[in-house]
Amino acid sequence: MEQLNSEEQVIIEEIIHSEHTEIHIIEYICYPFYLALLCLLCILINLNKRKFRRRYRIDEIFLFIAVYLFNVLITWNFFDFFDKIVRFIITLIIIFGIQHYIGRVQIVGITGGIGCGKSTIAKYFNEFLKVQIIDCDQIARDIVEPGKPAYKLIVQRFGLSILAGQQDGQPIDRQKLADVVFQDSQKRKQLQAITNKFIFKEIAKSIWKICFIQKDQYVVIDAPLLFESKVLEYFCFPIITVVVTSQEEIIKRVKERSGLSQEQILHRIESQMKAEIKIKKSDIVITNDKSEKSLIRQVQEKVFEYLI
DSSP states (O other): OOOOOHHHHHHHHHHHHHHHHHHHHHHHHHHHHHHHHHHHHHHHHHHTHHHHHHHHOOOHHHHHHHHHHHHHHHHHHHSOHHHHHHHHHHHHHHHHHHHHHHTTOEEEEEEEOTTSOHHHHHHHHHHHSOOEEEEHHHHHHHTTSTTSHHHHHHHHHHOGGGBGGGOTTSOBOHHHHHHHHTTOHHHHHHHHHHHHHHHHHHHHHHHIIIIIISOOSEEEEEOTTTTTTSSGGGTOSSEEEEEOSOHHHHHHHHHHHHOOOHHHHHHHHHHSOOHHHHHHHOSEEEEOSSOHHHHHHHHHHHTGGGOO
16 A cells, blocks of 8 residues: 555545544534533432332432433443543533432422312312412413413414404403314314423422422422323322222313303313323322312321322
């Protein structure tokens, strides 16, 4: 093979140097995203550590060790020696920092179908246990007020006919919007796709305020669509599902409370996730077929052992 002349060697060295530079740039661009994923994973482990202990008999320390070993593997293959040491230290700071600040926090989830009595249990937590409640129904009302980003997107998608007086800038008529979305599953999914991100943002802000500014250990999320959101169930433990076995009883309660017709109530019931599915995914199931006193007694008997 002919020897390369000096000019060719210089060109090859420049090409190799530029390739190494590009690789390092990609590494440093990707690393913050990797750290963000690492933080999220550590947060999920901390919030679910009680679930891992009760359901799977796994202590969170073994999960953190697995995360750290995975990090060592990733770091070892992509960075030089000095960078490896720095990144090992960063990972330890993230793990122990999140354990220190989030390890004490417990987010309790309450869910159930229409007319099941979720709000009664939430009220008990608030008034007697002094636990603050994040009411997702109230958040859903707040984010669609005139002028809010969700309001504009909903009006763009569903038109002025859902507004009070059918005039732009007027509040959304919740009954008109409900009549549209509860009779069409696709439109209901479109509405949820618009509102979910704003609801999650408000939930995150509330958790930050309650648990990290006010330093409360417990917070309750009252979320009718806790499982349907496909996100909240991974941040809550225990998850309490409230059920009513009689559909006639549900219709009676909702009629008395809201004045909806039987047809409107049935549309709402049919649009919900089946109670059997929620029960399988839940940690605690409470049946609300009797009096409020019976409902509260079940909470006292079943829930307190999870609040450790």
